[in-house]
Amino acid sequence: MKANWYRVMLCCGYNPLTGKTMSRINMHDVNPGGRDTFLQKLGIFRHQFVDQYAPEEEVIDRINAYEPDWLYMNKTELMRLVLYAKRTGKKIFHPKFYDPISEKVTENDRALFIEQLGPGIIDSYGTAETGACMLRLPGKDYYAVHNDSFVVNVIDEDGQLTRQGRVVITPLYKTDLPLINYEVGDRAIMRTWQGVHFITEMEGRLNDYFRYEDGRVTSFFEVTPVIAHCPDILQIRFIQKSWDLIHVQIVRDENAGMTAPQLEEYISGSLNQIFKKPFQFEFEWMKVIPPDPNGKLRMIVCEVA
Structure with a gap:
């Protein structure tokens, strides 16, 4: 697992021997948060862990105190921090590189991460079976x-x-x-x-489809441009409640150019031009969209058939 991550780091120009890494705690880590090893005390393979479930203020303070060169957490966990920073004005240290892992990073996500954490965003892709097999480097539009x-x-x-x-x-x-x-x-x-x-x-396979009674579907790719072209949207999740109704959870930029009613009209109008039949929409305005029980956040959740 660590060797696979070191490969990603080296491809980005990061040296894990001399750099400082900070990451979420996960079940693969042995004694996370324990004392430094002899090599780490010499400044080699330095790595600190942060409790991703602690209050946002506490997690950000830990990041700011350690000043990591490389930071990686699940995208939803990192998004929670940048939304808090944007809402409160609290500054987060800008790592040389940071990697929101385990979930798709949309263009809206990417813009917000860069705004709050700097330009060093790394988008790596892999599976539990293979490890990371490709990555998107800062400033690139391909993997x-x-x-x-x-x-x-x-x-x-x-x-x-x-x-x-x-x-x-x-x-x-x-x-x-x-x-x-x-x-x-x-x-x-x-x-x-x-x-x-x-x-x-x-x-990502976590995203569902919008589904129709006749068996047809509309995919994530088809609706992505509507969201990507609207920087006023910071987070969004679509929950299809029935064949005719979509519940929308949404986080709006407080400095948005569009009002909430204008955004509702934009989203419903734009999507109904893409859908194979029109839907009704209901909107739930939120400060942060909570992740699923597995810690990830699906953009599309279909609760029918």
Whole structure:
């Protein structure tokens, strides 16, 4: 696990030998928060853990006191901190690199992270089965694959390469044959430039679809432009309650150019132009959208069929 993360760090230009890392506590860490090892006391492989479930003020104070070069937490956990900082004006130390992990980072998320944490955002992608296999570096609009260790393909229902489809990951570092292809339900968009394939968009498997009575669906990719082109939206979650009703949880920028009623009209009008049939909308305005029980945040939750 740590070796995989060190690979990501090195690809970004971070040196884990001399840098300072801070991360959330997770079940893979042995004695998190315990005393430094002998090497860490010498300034090598320094790593501190922060309780991601502590109050926002406390977590930010820990980050500011340690001043990490690399910070990584689940996206929802990090989003909780930047929303608090934006709401209260509290400053957060800007790490050289930070990685909101385990969930899709939307363009709205990215803009807010950069505003509150600086330009060093890293967007890594992987699975529990394979580890991180590709990453999006600061300032880039595509993911770079660790192509000496993985092959990542985007395929259609017939198993053929396609511009938009299912993600299949093949680790190359395993010496046993046959090679194993991992498909966990994520989807991606790919473009080709000068004969080289680039993955530009990822859709995590946690996102559901908007569903219709006749069996058709509308995907996350189809509605993303509506949200991405509206910087007044800081967080949003769609909960489809019935075949005709969508409940929208939303966090609005306090300095937004649009009022709440204008945003409601923009979202409902824009989405109904995309949907295959019109929906009714109800809006719940919030300061922070709470994560799901697994600690992650789905943008689309379908509660029908």
